[in-house]
Amino acid sequence: MFIRTERSVKEFFQLYPVVTIIVGINIFLWFIIDFLNLQIGQYIQFFGVGINAGIAQGEWWRIFTPIFLHAGVLHMLFNSFSLVLFGPALEQMLGKIKFILAYVGTAATANIVIYFIESPTYAHLGASGAVFGLFGIYVYMVIFRKDLIDQSSSQIIGVIVAIALVMTFLRGNISVLGHLFGIFSGFIYAPLLLAGARSYSPWAQPRPRKRTYADDDDGPQFDPNRWNRKKKIPEGIRKNKLWIIVGIIAVLWLLGQANIL
Template identity: 40%
Template structure:
């Protein structure tokens, strides 16, 4: 399920939302390395609790597109590359974006309330954890029908949460909030009644002459 076998062009064509998000993160990271414009980009977008308290609310969104280093970027984009396509496929583009952005935003909101005003943060990990949470909701509804999904997703979620609390310089508030928000949205997206409504055949109205 999470083994990517598509060619580059197939991947972009089949998963345009995930592909666009990865491209945006990579391009913004590369721009942030350039002289003269790199510092303004980072200063404008970094998640600063102090500046958010001063009314710069865009900083609840922009940190999702900034990363602290190449390994930070690669880890998050690899996770998005592997796990994002399946969620985009089963949930649809709009629902995927809802999970991704709301998980990331609420992760940044949680960061604002949990940490002090000097706290600075960047990274898409809150949104990535939202993807894990949405899959957790899918597992909740399909644990008997899709045991393979459960065997894959639950260890990943557990391991990710454990690493959140034992790794250095990790924004635990964003991770946990993103996971919870993704799960809650997933409960709505993948509710059996809603799934049935997606699959109902559309009736064609034929006008009689």
């Protein structure tokens, strides 16, 4: 579920448009705010950060806008990369609308909890709450919907969530409530979101058709590429599964950086 097999950015966009658009928004906002340092970017940052005092004054959009803002390029890249790893399977399983509700809804729920518990001066930004919300959905699948997730993916999720929760309390400058209530809300919303969902299959998605031999001949045909067909799971991936897991954990180690301003 977490090994990307797409051959190009174009194909990834065709298969997972919502994940691609969210990552594009993350990159675009970082580009105009931090890289170009445009005045309009500074306005977006000023009015978009999740500040509890602003929400108390009626600026309700601050519950949602922090999800797409990040404190620096590393914060943006690691959150976006985590979404690319863990978002596609859920987008296929849930469908576009439910995936958007899952991503935004879990993070918004965590931000509402932050508003009621933290001090009025508390400020935060980042997509970590949304990513942890996706983790919560996966955890629910591991426990209650084993028909939707294979054993290997269940083990990967178990290791990742355990490490992510431990580092939430060990590293500084992290929105602990954002992480905890992100994963909790994902777990709570999962039964509704997963209703009617089918297990993920990287080969279930339509791929661009390549014409390798004449299609207008109804007789027996020879496929010149039949001896070169790749196995569904390359041997290199199977042999290096441990290193893949370690790489994902390394990414998650930096996932929650700069959540609090």
